[in-house]
Amino acid sequence: MEVDFLDNIVKFNSLASGRDKLFRLVQYSSKFTWWYLQKYGISEELAVKLQRLSSALSTTRKFMRLGKSVDFLHGALRSIHLADHVLRYTITLSKLNQSVYLLFDHIVWAGRVGLAVIDKDKWGNLSARFWMVTIILNIIRDLYEIVGILFSEIRLRN
Template structure:
């Protein structure tokens, strides 16, 4: 009963977060995109395909509404991240927040044109939004790679420090010494990957998302199915890290 209570408590807390609802909507949106692509490829009932396309488009518009004002939140986060002591983290995180704020602002303009509030050049703003989204993801990937590199360097330095003191008294009366086994470089790197789950999850999420703006900008030829699949992967990771804050990358 306690486990059920904890689950329900987590579910209520997750659902109360605007980011949680947005990630759930994003998951359904990209799952719908993959579904209509798969059904269309298999020549299924066109009426079913249209329904999934409508869900995809409706959730895309709904998410734009849910994110109204988020640009201000990201700019506020950027003001906080400029105080990070590490130069690389400070630059990548702060610039990422600023780019994301711009990307969402342009997204609001696209939404206004979509529902008829204003007459806008949708193609122009979609292209501009995708460019800022792409830069955001690239900065996030640089932050992920740098973070993992720093973890590996630190662990290698600790390994080398232990190696210089790799003998210990084995307890016999003659004080003989026995050499400790020191892990090699490959073992240290693999250990870093296993122990840096938030970094790995964030890297996979950003690599999955990278396909989306590249496809929007026609830099790669990605089918709706591939975009849907990559969107599902990144959305699932987003849900996991929102559900369990211990898996969230900090600082980010």
Template sequence: MDAYFSYSNNAAGRDKIFRLIQYTSKFAAWHAMQHGNSDDVVKQLTNLEKAIGTSRKLFRLGRSAESMRAARRAVNLQDYILAMTLTISHTNKAMYLLIDHYVWLGRIGVLTVDQKYWNDKSSRFWLLSLILHVIRDLYALRVSTEKSLEDRHRETPNSKEGIGDMLKAILYALRRNPQASIDLIKNGCDIVIPASSLGIINTNSGVVGMCGMISSVLAAVQITCSKLKLVPN
């Protein structure tokens, strides 16, 4: 119980709790619709998802500035691939959040906002940010794979590398670098959400809800266990 209170007192931790409830509600609404539940049940679950989604937009106010600071830090990284992917990713995330703030003002009636247009704009920035983060995750796994092959070559210098050796090196890299592996799965699941919203992939709200649930749980795991968080990120 103490661990839960400690986690929920963290702003990022609270967001992941609400995010999990949001996408669980989305999945539950789809599941209820598929199994012929009453329209009232589906409506209640849909309204819960929308209410939490709007609340999370409020909680994220000011987070765009944090992303811009992260982008400035990433510029100074020694590794040029990390510097490029993380700088552009954080910049796009900042734009996504900035537009998100604007959409929230429209939802609560402070401004007149074309919700469809600006939601699409926000989704494009978010999608690009996630794609760059996936590239960063794959790069981290590639480095781990190369190190594994180097270790194997030192142990047996005259051996030739075959497909089997490469697959073993990749599997070893996945175990050796769980931070990148978890991050890759998390970002891969998240990509489905804006890609589906933009019509890039054709899927249903059940798949979107499930992907959101998985990525929320993995993000919560990274927050709870800092050793599983990929750095720099």
């Protein structure tokens, strides 16, 4: 049983998505702990270390996504041909928005590591807006699919 567990850990860590999930878990956990320590004045020194860890992991995750915007552009090109109009538009626009979000996020990363002088607030806000539109489009698509499934169930029962 222990070997299976270790095999799963090795498989998980060998995938970029697995490492990103692990980094995100540690990043958000450290961010929460840092906030908690600051709020209750428990350990300023540890809070500063956790803040630095969170920032470093955020920068690392941004770096790991370099070039990923091309994947989303490719996905948008593939989804243009879907027969269902709602799915075609929501998926295609979502992938295009996600591509632009990542492109702007790369600009933020370049500014953060000192490769470029940028207005971090401007590019960060633009990136966040495209990310939010992506989320909204994905929710619309999910709701559309859920409603479709519910109507199919109702038709089958009648």
